[in-house]
Amino acid sequence: MQAISRRSLLGGLALLSVSPSLAAETLSVDAAEGPVKLNRFASGRTGKRPAVLVLHGSRGFDLRPQAYERYANALTADGIDACFVRYYTPADEQAFETLHTRERREAYETGRFDAWAARVSSVLSAVLAGADSSGRIGLLGFSLGGYVAAAAAARDARVSALAVLYGGMPDKIAPQVKHLPPLIELHGEADRNVPLASGEELVRLGKSVGAVAEIVRYPGKAHGFDFADNDPMTNDAVSRVTGFFQARLNAA
Template sequence: MITRRTALTGLAALLSPVIARSAPGEQFNVASGHDSLPVSRYAAAAPGKRPAVIVLHGSRGIELRARAYERYADALSTRGIDAYFLRYMTPVDTATLAAKSSTRESREAYETTRYDGWADTVSATVTALLDRSDSSGRVGLLGFSLGGYIAADAAARDTRIAALAVLYGGMPEAMAAKVKHLPPLIALHGEADRNVPIAEGRQLVKLGKSVGAETEFVPYPGKAHGFDFSDTRPTTSDAIDRVTKFFQAKLAT
Protein backbone atom coordinates (compact mmCIF):
# COMPACT_ATOMS: atom_id res chain seq x y z
CA MET A 1 0.00 0.00 0.00
CA ILE A 2 1.28 3.45 -0.87
CA THR A 3 2.23 5.45 2.22
CA ARG A 4 0.12 8.40 1.05
CA ARG A 5 -2.26 10.15 3.44
CA THR A 6 -5.21 11.80 1.90
CA ALA A 7 -4.07 14.28 1.14
CA LEU A 8 5.89 41.58 0.78
CA THR A 9 7.03 44.12 -1.55
CA GLY A 10 9.97 41.96 -2.47
CA LEU A 11 7.74 38.90 -2.60
CA ALA A 12 5.24 40.71 -4.81
CA ALA A 13 8.03 41.43 -7.23
CA LEU A 14 8.96 37.75 -7.28
CA LEU A 15 5.37 36.69 -7.91
CA SER A 16 4.47 39.43 -10.38
CA PRO A 17 5.02 37.32 -13.53
CA VAL A 18 2.55 34.69 -12.36
CA ILE A 19 -0.28 36.45 -10.51
CA ALA A 20 -2.14 37.76 -13.57
CA ARG A 21 -5.65 36.40 -13.47
CA SER A 22 -5.70 34.23 -16.56
CA ALA A 23 -8.70 32.25 -17.68
CA PRO A 24 -8.96 29.02 -19.63
CA GLY A 25 -9.80 29.36 -23.28
CA GLU A 26 -10.68 26.30 -25.31
CA GLN A 27 -12.52 23.46 -23.59
CA PHE A 28 -12.75 19.91 -24.90
CA ASN A 29 -13.30 16.39 -23.59
CA VAL A 30 -11.32 13.15 -23.65
CA ALA A 31 -12.81 9.67 -23.39
CA SER A 32 -12.20 7.61 -20.25
CA GLY A 33 -14.05 4.30 -20.43
CA HIS A 34 -17.73 5.21 -20.51
CA ASP A 35 -17.06 8.75 -19.34
CA SER A 36 -16.07 11.93 -21.14
CA LEU A 37 -13.77 14.10 -19.04
CA PRO A 38 -13.15 17.85 -19.49
CA VAL A 39 -9.86 19.49 -20.38
CA SER A 40 -9.28 23.26 -20.10
CA ARG A 41 -6.59 24.96 -22.17
CA TYR A 42 -4.49 27.93 -21.04
CA ALA A 43 -2.85 28.92 -24.30
CA ALA A 44 0.45 30.73 -24.68
CA ALA A 45 0.45 33.86 -26.80
CA ALA A 46 3.47 32.69 -28.78
CA PRO A 47 2.69 31.93 -32.42
CA GLY A 48 3.47 28.69 -34.20
CA LYS A 49 3.92 25.23 -32.75
CA ARG A 50 4.32 25.04 -28.97
CA PRO A 51 5.05 22.45 -26.29
CA ALA A 52 2.36 21.56 -23.78
CA VAL A 53 2.09 20.58 -20.12
CA ILE A 54 -0.82 18.57 -18.73
CA VAL A 55 -1.64 19.62 -15.16
CA LEU A 56 -3.01 16.92 -12.82
CA HIS A 57 -4.74 18.15 -9.67
CA GLY A 58 -4.79 16.61 -6.21
CA SER A 59 -7.47 14.36 -4.72
CA ARG A 60 -9.79 17.25 -3.91
CA GLY A 61 -10.12 18.35 -7.50
CA ILE A 62 -9.21 21.58 -9.24
CA GLU A 63 -11.77 23.97 -7.80
CA LEU A 64 -10.60 23.91 -4.17
CA ARG A 65 -7.09 24.99 -5.15
CA ALA A 66 -7.86 26.55 -8.52
CA ARG A 67 -5.75 29.65 -8.03
CA ALA A 68 -2.75 27.61 -6.89
CA TYR A 69 -2.86 25.57 -10.09
CA GLU A 70 -3.57 28.61 -12.25
CA ARG A 71 -0.34 30.25 -11.08
CA TYR A 72 1.56 27.44 -12.79
CA ALA A 73 -0.59 27.79 -15.93
CA ASP A 74 0.11 31.54 -15.96
CA ALA A 75 3.85 31.01 -15.64
CA LEU A 76 3.97 28.31 -18.30
CA SER A 77 1.82 30.16 -20.83
CA THR A 78 3.78 33.38 -20.27
CA ARG A 79 6.89 31.46 -21.30
CA GLY A 80 5.44 29.96 -24.47
CA ILE A 81 4.11 26.64 -23.14
CA ASP A 82 0.41 25.71 -23.39
CA ALA A 83 -1.06 24.38 -20.13
CA TYR A 84 -3.96 21.93 -20.08
CA PHE A 85 -5.95 21.14 -16.92
CA LEU A 86 -7.23 17.57 -17.05
CA ARG A 87 -10.08 16.72 -14.71
CA TYR A 88 -9.21 13.06 -14.61
CA MET A 89 -11.73 11.94 -12.01
CA THR A 90 -14.93 10.28 -13.19
CA PRO A 91 -18.20 10.90 -11.32
CA VAL A 92 -17.69 7.53 -9.59
CA ASP A 93 -14.18 8.56 -8.52
CA THR A 94 -15.43 11.82 -7.07
CA ALA A 95 -18.33 10.22 -5.22
CA THR A 96 -16.18 7.43 -3.81
CA LEU A 97 -13.35 9.64 -2.58
CA ALA A 98 -15.71 12.26 -1.14
CA ALA A 99 -18.05 9.83 0.63
CA LYS A 100 -18.56 10.68 4.30
CA SER A 101 -18.12 7.04 5.21
CA SER A 102 -14.72 6.79 3.55
CA THR A 103 -11.52 6.53 5.56
CA ARG A 104 -7.94 7.28 4.62
CA GLU A 105 -7.33 3.56 4.19
CA SER A 106 -10.41 3.04 2.01
CA ARG A 107 -9.49 6.01 -0.19
CA GLU A 108 -5.96 4.76 -0.67
CA ALA A 109 -7.24 1.26 -1.45
CA TYR A 110 -9.61 2.69 -4.05
CA GLU A 111 -6.86 4.81 -5.60
CA THR A 112 -4.66 1.75 -6.11
CA THR A 113 -7.43 0.22 -8.25
CA ARG A 114 -7.67 3.34 -10.41
CA TYR A 115 -4.08 4.16 -11.36
CA ASP A 116 -4.23 2.13 -14.58
CA GLY A 117 -7.42 3.86 -15.67
CA TRP A 118 -6.18 7.31 -14.75
CA ALA A 119 -2.90 6.72 -16.58
CA ASP A 120 -4.88 5.64 -19.66
CA THR A 121 -6.84 8.91 -19.46
CA VAL A 122 -3.59 10.88 -19.35
CA SER A 123 -2.31 8.99 -22.41
CA ALA A 124 -5.55 9.71 -24.26
CA THR A 125 -5.02 13.39 -23.50
CA VAL A 126 -1.43 13.21 -24.75
CA THR A 127 -2.74 11.74 -28.01
CA ALA A 128 -5.26 14.57 -28.35
CA LEU A 129 -2.59 17.22 -27.79
CA LEU A 130 -0.08 15.66 -30.19
CA ASP A 131 -2.77 15.60 -32.89
CA ARG A 132 -3.24 19.38 -32.66
CA SER A 133 -1.89 21.53 -35.47
CA ASP A 134 -0.22 23.85 -32.92
CA SER A 135 1.66 21.04 -31.14
CA SER A 136 5.45 20.99 -31.24
CA GLY A 137 5.35 17.28 -30.43
CA ARG A 138 6.67 17.80 -26.89
CA VAL A 139 4.37 17.13 -23.90
CA GLY A 140 5.16 17.21 -20.19
CA LEU A 141 3.21 16.26 -17.06
CA LEU A 142 2.86 18.33 -13.89
CA GLY A 143 1.21 16.51 -10.98
CA PHE A 144 0.29 17.55 -7.45
CA SER A 145 -0.16 15.03 -4.60
CA LEU A 146 -2.44 12.29 -5.98
CA GLY A 147 -1.97 13.89 -9.40
CA GLY A 148 1.77 13.48 -8.89
CA TYR A 149 1.37 9.72 -8.46
CA ILE A 150 -0.77 9.58 -11.58
CA ALA A 151 1.73 11.68 -13.54
CA ALA A 152 4.61 9.42 -12.49
CA ASP A 153 2.62 6.28 -13.36
CA ALA A 154 1.63 7.66 -16.77
CA ALA A 155 5.17 8.85 -17.55
CA ALA A 156 6.55 5.38 -16.79
CA ARG A 157 4.04 3.81 -19.20
CA ASP A 158 3.99 6.35 -22.04
CA THR A 159 7.33 7.12 -23.71
CA ARG A 160 5.79 10.07 -25.56
CA ILE A 161 5.91 12.08 -22.32
CA ALA A 162 9.05 14.22 -22.51
CA ALA A 163 9.27 15.65 -18.98
CA LEU A 164 7.77 15.03 -15.55
CA ALA A 165 7.36 17.39 -12.57
CA VAL A 166 5.92 16.04 -9.32
CA LEU A 167 5.03 18.10 -6.27
CA TYR A 168 4.57 16.19 -3.01
CA GLY A 169 3.82 12.91 -4.77
CA GLY A 170 5.56 9.68 -5.73
CA MET A 171 5.23 6.48 -7.75
CA PRO A 172 2.39 4.02 -7.06
CA GLU A 173 3.84 1.00 -5.31
CA ALA A 174 2.35 -1.51 -7.75
CA MET A 175 3.99 0.33 -10.66
CA ALA A 176 7.41 0.88 -9.08
CA ALA A 177 8.66 -2.66 -9.70
CA LYS A 178 7.62 -2.46 -13.37
CA VAL A 179 9.30 0.82 -14.29
CA LYS A 180 11.77 0.51 -17.17
CA HIS A 181 11.74 4.13 -18.30
CA LEU A 182 11.12 7.63 -16.97
CA PRO A 183 11.64 10.97 -18.70
CA PRO A 184 13.68 13.77 -17.14
CA LEU A 185 12.01 14.59 -13.84
CA ILE A 186 11.99 17.10 -11.03
CA ALA A 187 10.39 16.37 -7.66
CA LEU A 188 9.60 19.05 -5.08
CA HIS A 189 8.63 18.06 -1.53
CA GLY A 190 8.23 19.60 1.90
CA GLU A 191 10.35 17.95 4.58
CA ALA A 192 7.49 18.31 7.10
CA ASP A 193 4.82 16.83 4.80
CA ARG A 194 2.46 14.70 6.90
CA ASN A 195 0.13 13.79 4.02
CA VAL A 196 2.71 12.35 1.64
CA PRO A 197 6.00 11.62 3.44
CA ILE A 198 9.08 13.07 1.79
CA ALA A 199 10.42 9.53 1.46
CA GLU A 200 7.92 9.06 -1.37
CA GLY A 201 9.48 11.88 -3.37
CA ARG A 202 12.99 10.66 -2.67
CA GLN A 203 12.05 7.16 -3.76
CA LEU A 204 10.64 8.47 -7.04
CA VAL A 205 13.92 10.23 -7.79
CA LYS A 206 15.90 7.14 -6.82
CA LEU A 207 13.73 5.09 -9.16
CA GLY A 208 14.30 7.58 -11.96
CA LYS A 209 18.05 7.38 -11.50
CA SER A 210 17.90 3.59 -11.55
CA VAL A 211 16.45 3.62 -15.07
CA GLY A 212 18.83 6.29 -16.35
CA ALA A 213 16.57 9.33 -16.13
CA GLU A 214 17.92 12.80 -15.49
CA THR A 215 16.57 13.75 -12.05
CA GLU A 216 16.43 16.64 -9.60
CA PHE A 217 15.08 16.59 -6.06
CA VAL A 218 14.17 19.83 -4.25
CA PRO A 219 13.39 19.51 -0.52
CA TYR A 220 11.79 22.40 1.38
CA PRO A 221 12.97 22.35 5.02
CA GLY A 222 10.17 22.69 7.56
CA LYS A 223 7.45 22.89 4.90
CA ALA A 224 4.25 20.84 4.87
CA HIS A 225 1.96 19.53 2.14
CA GLY A 226 0.86 22.23 -0.30
CA PHE A 227 3.71 24.60 0.52
CA ASP A 228 3.02 26.39 -2.80
CA PHE A 229 -0.67 27.16 -2.20
CA SER A 230 -0.28 30.73 -0.92
CA ASP A 231 0.49 33.96 -2.80
CA THR A 232 2.48 35.21 0.18
CA ARG A 233 4.96 32.36 0.66
CA PRO A 234 8.43 32.61 -0.89
CA THR A 235 8.25 28.85 -1.49
CA THR A 236 5.40 29.48 -3.95
CA SER A 237 7.44 31.67 -6.28
CA ASP A 238 10.46 29.40 -5.88
CA ALA A 239 8.50 26.27 -6.83
CA ILE A 240 6.80 27.92 -9.80
CA ASP A 241 10.11 29.29 -11.06
CA ARG A 242 11.86 25.92 -10.76
CA VAL A 243 9.05 24.00 -12.46
CA THR A 244 8.68 26.51 -15.27
CA LYS A 245 12.41 26.61 -16.00
CA PHE A 246 12.50 22.81 -15.93
CA PHE A 247 9.79 22.52 -18.58
CA GLN A 248 11.37 25.28 -20.66
CA ALA A 249 14.63 23.36 -20.72
CA LYS A 250 13.19 19.89 -21.33
CA LEU A 251 10.40 20.71 -23.79
CA ALA A 252 12.26 23.14 -26.01
CA THR A 253 12.45 21.98 -29.62
Protein backbone atom coordinates (compact mmCIF):
# COMPACT_ATOMS: atom_id res chain seq x y z
CA MET A 1 0.00 0.00 0.00
CA GLN A 2 1.28 3.46 -0.91
CA ALA A 3 1.77 6.01 1.84
CA ILE A 4 -0.19 9.25 1.61
CA SER A 5 0.66 12.28 3.69
CA ARG A 6 -0.63 15.80 4.15
CA ARG A 7 2.05 18.44 4.01
CA SER A 8 2.34 22.18 4.35
CA LEU A 9 5.24 24.62 4.58
CA LEU A 10 3.74 25.54 7.94
CA GLY A 11 3.25 21.92 8.98
CA GLY A 12 -0.12 20.21 9.20
CA LEU A 13 -2.99 20.48 6.73
CA ALA A 14 -2.53 22.74 3.74
CA LEU A 15 -5.56 24.37 2.13
CA LEU A 16 -5.13 26.04 -1.25
CA SER A 17 -7.82 28.59 -2.05
CA VAL A 18 -9.02 28.09 -5.61
CA SER A 19 -12.42 29.72 -5.90
CA PRO A 20 -15.20 30.79 -3.54
CA SER A 21 -16.72 27.31 -3.91
CA LEU A 22 -13.65 25.15 -3.87
CA ALA A 23 -10.56 24.48 -1.76
CA ALA A 24 -7.86 21.87 -2.24
CA GLU A 25 -6.02 19.75 0.28
CA THR A 26 -2.33 19.40 -0.57
CA LEU A 27 -1.17 15.78 -0.45
CA SER A 28 1.92 13.71 -1.18
CA VAL A 29 1.97 10.07 -2.26
CA ASP A 30 5.02 7.81 -2.10
CA ALA A 31 5.97 6.48 -5.54
CA ALA A 32 8.90 5.32 -7.61
CA GLU A 33 11.28 8.19 -8.44
CA GLY A 34 10.02 10.21 -5.50
CA PRO A 35 6.76 11.55 -4.09
CA VAL A 36 3.85 12.58 -6.29
CA LYS A 37 2.25 15.84 -5.25
CA LEU A 38 -1.48 16.32 -5.70
CA ASN A 39 -4.30 18.65 -4.77
CA ARG A 40 -7.48 16.93 -3.60
CA PHE A 41 -10.82 18.68 -4.02
CA ALA A 42 -13.36 16.87 -1.85
CA SER A 43 -17.03 17.01 -2.71
CA GLY A 44 -19.52 17.99 -0.06
CA ARG A 45 -21.11 14.58 -0.09
CA THR A 46 -20.66 12.55 3.08
CA GLY A 47 -19.79 8.87 3.17
CA LYS A 48 -17.89 6.87 0.60
CA ARG A 49 -17.39 8.62 -2.74
CA PRO A 50 -15.84 7.96 -6.16
CA ALA A 51 -12.89 10.03 -7.31
CA VAL A 52 -11.33 11.25 -10.54
CA LEU A 53 -7.58 11.73 -10.96
CA VAL A 54 -6.91 14.71 -13.25
CA LEU A 55 -3.69 14.61 -15.30
CA HIS A 56 -2.32 17.88 -16.66
CA GLY A 57 -0.97 18.69 -20.11
CA SER A 58 2.71 19.17 -20.87
CA ARG A 59 2.88 22.61 -19.24
CA GLY A 60 1.25 21.59 -15.97
CA PHE A 61 -1.74 22.90 -14.04
CA ASP A 62 -0.24 26.36 -13.71
CA LEU A 63 -0.70 27.20 -17.41
CA ARG A 64 -4.46 27.82 -17.08
CA PRO A 65 -5.51 26.78 -13.57
CA GLN A 66 -9.02 28.12 -13.98
CA ALA A 67 -9.62 25.78 -16.91
CA TYR A 68 -8.79 22.71 -14.83
CA GLU A 69 -10.75 24.12 -11.90
CA ARG A 70 -13.93 24.16 -13.99
CA TYR A 71 -13.76 20.38 -14.16
CA ALA A 72 -13.04 20.06 -10.43
CA ASN A 73 -16.01 22.30 -9.60
CA ALA A 74 -18.33 20.28 -11.82
CA LEU A 75 -17.13 16.92 -10.49
CA THR A 76 -17.35 17.87 -6.83
CA ALA A 77 -20.82 19.34 -7.39
CA ASP A 78 -21.84 15.86 -8.55
CA GLY A 79 -20.44 14.18 -5.44
CA ILE A 80 -17.14 13.07 -7.02
CA ASP A 81 -13.79 13.97 -5.47
CA ALA A 82 -11.20 15.40 -7.88
CA CYS A 83 -7.42 15.05 -7.48
CA PHE A 84 -4.97 17.11 -9.53
CA VAL A 85 -2.01 14.76 -9.97
CA ARG A 86 1.39 16.36 -10.61
CA TYR A 87 2.99 13.29 -12.12
CA TYR A 88 6.24 14.97 -13.23
CA THR A 89 9.38 14.35 -11.20
CA PRO A 90 11.84 17.21 -10.55
CA ALA A 91 14.04 15.61 -13.22
CA ASP A 92 11.15 15.81 -15.70
CA GLU A 93 10.63 19.48 -14.94
CA GLN A 94 14.32 20.18 -15.40
CA ALA A 95 14.43 18.22 -18.66
CA PHE A 96 11.49 20.12 -20.16
CA GLU A 97 13.27 23.40 -19.45
CA THR A 98 16.08 22.34 -21.79
CA LEU A 99 14.09 20.56 -24.53
CA HIS A 100 13.28 23.40 -26.89
CA THR A 101 12.15 21.49 -29.98
CA ARG A 102 9.01 19.46 -30.43
CA GLU A 103 11.00 16.47 -31.66
CA ARG A 104 13.18 16.38 -28.54
CA ARG A 105 10.20 16.76 -26.22
CA GLU A 106 8.29 13.97 -27.94
CA ALA A 107 11.32 11.67 -27.78
CA TYR A 108 11.66 12.37 -24.08
CA GLU A 109 7.96 11.78 -23.45
CA THR A 110 8.07 8.45 -25.28
CA GLY A 111 10.67 7.23 -22.84
CA ARG A 112 8.67 8.36 -19.81
CA PHE A 113 5.16 7.01 -20.37
CA ASP A 114 5.78 3.78 -18.45
CA ALA A 115 7.18 5.63 -15.44
CA TRP A 116 4.44 8.25 -15.44
CA ALA A 117 1.73 5.57 -15.69
CA ALA A 118 3.30 3.77 -12.72
CA ARG A 119 3.29 6.99 -10.68
CA VAL A 120 -0.39 7.48 -11.47
CA SER A 121 -1.08 3.93 -10.28
CA SER A 122 0.66 4.73 -7.00
CA VAL A 123 -1.71 7.66 -6.50
CA LEU A 124 -4.64 5.44 -7.43
CA SER A 125 -3.61 2.95 -4.73
CA ALA A 126 -3.44 5.67 -2.11
CA VAL A 127 -6.79 7.22 -3.02
CA LEU A 128 -8.55 3.85 -3.12
CA ALA A 129 -7.16 3.05 0.32
CA GLY A 130 -8.80 6.14 1.82
CA ALA A 131 -11.60 5.63 4.30
CA ASP A 132 -13.99 7.72 2.17
CA SER A 133 -13.30 5.89 -1.11
CA SER A 134 -16.18 4.05 -2.76
CA GLY A 135 -13.69 1.86 -4.60
CA ARG A 136 -14.45 3.44 -7.98
CA ILE A 137 -12.01 5.81 -9.62
CA GLY A 138 -11.65 7.47 -13.00
CA LEU A 139 -8.85 9.13 -14.95
CA LEU A 140 -9.22 12.45 -16.78
CA GLY A 141 -6.28 13.45 -18.95
CA PHE A 142 -5.57 16.49 -21.11
CA SER A 143 -3.20 16.34 -24.11
CA LEU A 144 0.01 14.71 -22.78
CA GLY A 145 -1.93 13.82 -19.64
CA GLY A 146 -4.46 12.09 -21.87
CA TYR A 147 -1.74 9.79 -23.18
CA VAL A 148 -0.55 9.13 -19.63
CA ALA A 149 -4.12 8.43 -18.49
CA ALA A 150 -4.71 6.02 -21.38
CA ALA A 151 -1.46 4.18 -20.64
CA ALA A 152 -2.27 3.93 -16.93
CA ALA A 153 -5.83 2.72 -17.60
CA ALA A 154 -4.56 0.04 -19.97
CA ARG A 155 -2.22 -1.32 -17.31
CA ASP A 156 -4.33 -0.89 -14.18
CA ALA A 157 -7.66 -2.71 -14.14
CA ARG A 158 -8.74 -0.75 -11.06
CA VAL A 159 -9.54 2.25 -13.28
CA SER A 160 -13.33 2.30 -13.73
CA ALA A 161 -13.59 5.02 -16.39
CA LEU A 162 -11.31 7.02 -18.68
CA ALA A 163 -11.89 10.46 -20.22
CA VAL A 164 -9.30 11.88 -22.63
CA LEU A 165 -9.27 15.34 -24.12
CA TYR A 166 -7.23 15.69 -27.32
CA GLY A 167 -4.92 12.79 -26.49
CA GLY A 168 -4.42 9.15 -27.44
CA MET A 169 -2.55 5.98 -26.59
CA PRO A 170 1.28 6.03 -26.74
CA ASP A 171 2.43 4.20 -29.87
CA LYS A 172 4.76 1.84 -28.03
CA ILE A 173 2.05 0.82 -25.56
CA ALA A 174 -0.84 0.36 -28.00
CA PRO A 175 0.25 -3.10 -29.29
CA GLN A 176 0.33 -4.42 -25.71
CA VAL A 177 -3.17 -3.27 -24.70
CA LYS A 178 -5.50 -6.09 -23.67
CA HIS A 179 -7.96 -4.09 -21.57
CA LEU A 180 -9.44 -0.61 -21.29
CA PRO A 181 -12.30 0.69 -19.15
CA PRO A 182 -15.28 2.55 -20.59
CA LEU A 183 -13.86 5.66 -22.25
CA ILE A 184 -14.78 8.92 -23.89
CA GLU A 185 -12.51 11.04 -26.11
CA LEU A 186 -13.19 14.73 -26.81
CA HIS A 187 -11.24 16.19 -29.72
CA GLY A 188 -11.26 19.31 -31.89
CA GLU A 189 -11.30 18.56 -35.60
CA ALA A 190 -8.85 21.43 -36.25
CA ASP A 191 -6.30 20.23 -33.68
CA ARG A 192 -2.77 20.68 -35.07
CA ASN A 193 -0.95 19.55 -31.93
CA VAL A 194 -2.55 16.12 -31.53
CA PRO A 195 -4.34 15.06 -34.72
CA LEU A 196 -7.95 13.95 -34.49
CA ALA A 197 -6.76 10.58 -35.83
CA SER A 198 -4.97 9.94 -32.53
CA GLY A 199 -8.21 10.21 -30.60
CA GLU A 200 -10.02 8.09 -33.16
CA GLU A 201 -7.35 5.41 -32.87
CA LEU A 202 -7.74 5.31 -29.08
CA VAL A 203 -11.48 4.77 -29.42
CA ARG A 204 -10.97 2.02 -32.01
CA LEU A 205 -8.43 0.39 -29.71
CA GLY A 206 -10.88 0.52 -26.81
CA LYS A 207 -13.61 -1.11 -28.87
CA SER A 208 -11.20 -3.78 -30.10
CA VAL A 209 -10.59 -4.95 -26.52
CA GLY A 210 -14.27 -4.87 -25.60
CA ALA A 211 -14.58 -1.46 -23.98
CA VAL A 212 -17.53 0.86 -24.42
CA ALA A 213 -15.87 3.78 -26.20
CA GLU A 214 -17.02 6.94 -27.93
CA ILE A 215 -15.51 10.05 -29.48
CA VAL A 216 -17.03 13.52 -29.51
CA ARG A 217 -15.71 15.66 -32.38
CA TYR A 218 -15.77 19.45 -32.23
CA PRO A 219 -15.80 20.96 -35.75
CA GLY A 220 -13.39 23.84 -36.25
CA LYS A 221 -11.95 23.57 -32.75
CA ALA A 222 -8.21 23.56 -32.08
CA HIS A 223 -6.08 21.97 -29.36
CA GLY A 224 -7.18 22.95 -25.88
CA PHE A 225 -10.47 24.39 -27.10
CA ASP A 226 -12.09 23.83 -23.69
CA PHE A 227 -9.66 26.24 -22.03
CA ALA A 228 -11.52 29.20 -23.57
CA ASP A 229 -13.57 31.07 -20.97
CA ASN A 230 -16.40 32.27 -23.22
CA ASP A 231 -16.84 29.48 -25.76
CA PRO A 232 -20.10 27.50 -25.45
CA MET A 233 -18.14 24.37 -26.33
CA THR A 234 -16.21 24.73 -23.06
CA ASN A 235 -19.38 24.16 -21.09
CA ASP A 236 -20.34 21.36 -23.45
CA ALA A 237 -17.04 19.58 -22.82
CA VAL A 238 -17.25 19.98 -19.04
CA SER A 239 -20.84 18.76 -19.04
CA ARG A 240 -20.05 15.71 -21.16
CA VAL A 241 -17.04 14.71 -19.06
CA THR A 242 -18.89 15.17 -15.80
CA GLY A 243 -21.93 13.27 -17.05
CA PHE A 244 -19.72 10.44 -18.24
CA PHE A 245 -18.07 10.04 -14.83
CA GLN A 246 -21.37 10.46 -13.00
CA ALA A 247 -22.81 7.54 -14.98
CA ARG A 248 -19.76 5.29 -14.82
CA LEU A 249 -18.48 5.86 -11.30
CA ASN A 250 -21.82 5.77 -9.58
CA ALA A 251 -22.92 2.59 -11.39
CA ALA A 252 -23.77 -0.39 -9.20
